[in-house]
Amino acid sequence: MLAVGGVHQIYWEESGNPDGVPALYLHGGPGGSLNNGSYRTKFDPARFRIIGLDQRGCGRSTPHVTLPGYDLAENSTSFLVDDIERVREHLGVEQWLVNGVSWGSTLALAYAQAHPQRVTGVVLMAVTTTDRFQVDWITETVGAIYPEAWDRVASHAEQAGVGYRRGEGRLVEAYARLMSHADPAVRDAASYAWIDWEDSHVSIGSEATHSGGRWDDRDYRHVFATLVTHYWAHDAFLDPPILDRMERLEDLPATLIHGRRDVSGPAVVPWRLHRSWPGSELIVVEDEGHGGPSMVEAWCLANTRHADRLEREHRR
Numbered sequence: 001m002l003a004v005g006g007v008h009q010i011y012w013e014e015s016g017n018p019d020g021v022p023a024l025y026l027h028g029g030p031g032g033s034l035n036n037g038s039y040r041t042k043f044d045p046a047r048f049r050i051i052g053l054d055q056r057g058c059g060r061s062t063p064h065v066t067l068p069g070y071d072l073a074e075n076s077t078s079f080l081v082d083d084i085e086r087v088r089e090h091l092g093v094e095q096w097l098v099n100g101v102s103w104g105s106t107l108a109l110a111y112a113q114a115h116p117q118r119v120t121g122v123v124l125m126a127v128t129t130t131d132r133f134q135v136d137w138i139t140e141t142v143g144a145i146y147p148e149a150w151d152r153v154a155s156h157a158e159q160a161g162v163g164y165r166r167g168e169g170r171l172v173e174a175y176a177r178l179m180s181h182a183d184p185a186v187r188d189a190a191s192y193a194w195i196d197w198e199d200s201h202v203s204i205g206s207e208a209t210h211s212g213g214r215w216d217d218r219d220y221r222h223v224f225a226t227l228v229t230h231y232w233a234h235d236a237f238l239d240p241p242i243l244d245r246m247e248r249l250e251d252l253p254a255t256l257i258h259g260r261r262d263v264s265g266p267a268v269v270p271w272r273l274h275r276s277w278p279g280s281e282l283i284v285v286e287d288e289g290h291g292g293p294s295m296v297e298a299w300c301l302a303n304t305r306h307a308d309r310l311e312r313e314h315r316r
Contacts (some may be wrong), residue, residue, distance in 0.1 A: 008083075011053060015040055016043060017047060023051065024051050026085070029104075031055075031057075032224065038041045039052060043303055047307050048097075049093075053083070053087055061168045076237040077250055081107075081110055088118060090220070096120065097303070098305070099122075101124070104226075108124060111123075113249060121254060123301045123306065127240065128255060129269055130238065131242065140296070150197070158228060175194055178190035179194075201263065246276040257295050259289045259295055260284050261289040262289045283302075
């Protein structure tokens with residue numbers, strides 16, 4: 001655990017080769033966690049010094065955003081970027097290869113733009129930029145593909161007494177208000193409605209499985225729904241957005257991996273990112289969505305290629 005200011009402590013872990021290529025992994029969400037550490041299998045432990053952390057307010061970091069009196073004003077992308085930098089300094093890492101999946105890819109981009117001199121390369125899977133276009137897509141527009149699920153999540157917000165009417169406001173802002181409501185029963189009902197929507201739009205061609213029961217954990221469910229809606233309601237607190245700051249990354253190499261069938265995050269998102277990033281390569285996996293075995297294989301190979309590149313550069 002690393003104290004990063006105020007009441008916050010960040011959980012971090014490392015594995016692999018202590019003399020290997022430093023590589024950072026950033027999990028999804030916002031509000032996810034490192035879970036069982038399966039991210040470590042995406043790196044050759046003989047070649048990499050593998051570092052992961054649970055982001056502020058969730059996972060094994062403390063306190064959780066569900067703690068009574070927690071100040072959400074202390075949880076934004078700039079705080080997360082600062083936390084990452086404190087972990088880097090604490091571990092004595094000069095530079096690292098930054099990996100991010102889903103929301104973690106937005107955070108990886110924000111970190112790299114803030115500290116490009118600390119980044120040797122970027123590897124992203126299920127690419128997000130969490131700008132207004134993408135947030136509106138994932139909370140409103142994609143309802144055209146899942147109209148039954150969107151009707152359920154919108155109807156819940158309309159009936160919850162927070163002043164939301166479809167067509168007259170942003171759904172995600174209504175849920176951010178619901179997840180900050182004083183009544184725990186209101187928060188609980190909203191969390192169930194939100195994760196029902198989440199599971200619907202990330203499931204391609206199959207029923208939502210509630211991710212193997214992880215939503216049964218009430219605190220995890222509340223943390224996730226609170227942080228997702230908090231960040232999305234504020235377009236990830238990124239002003240200007242990622243795509244308007246790409247000149248900061250023009251000299252960095254990157255691999256962007258995305259599924260063509262990812263209706264939650266359309267392929268135009270990584271395509272726009274790639275078009276504005278001369279050092280990037282874009283890999284689109286035609287038959288997968290928001291993750292899949294071929295995407296994971298491409299992720300592993302990308303890390304290996306970046307390690308080869310860094311070792312060649314070191315020898316020169």
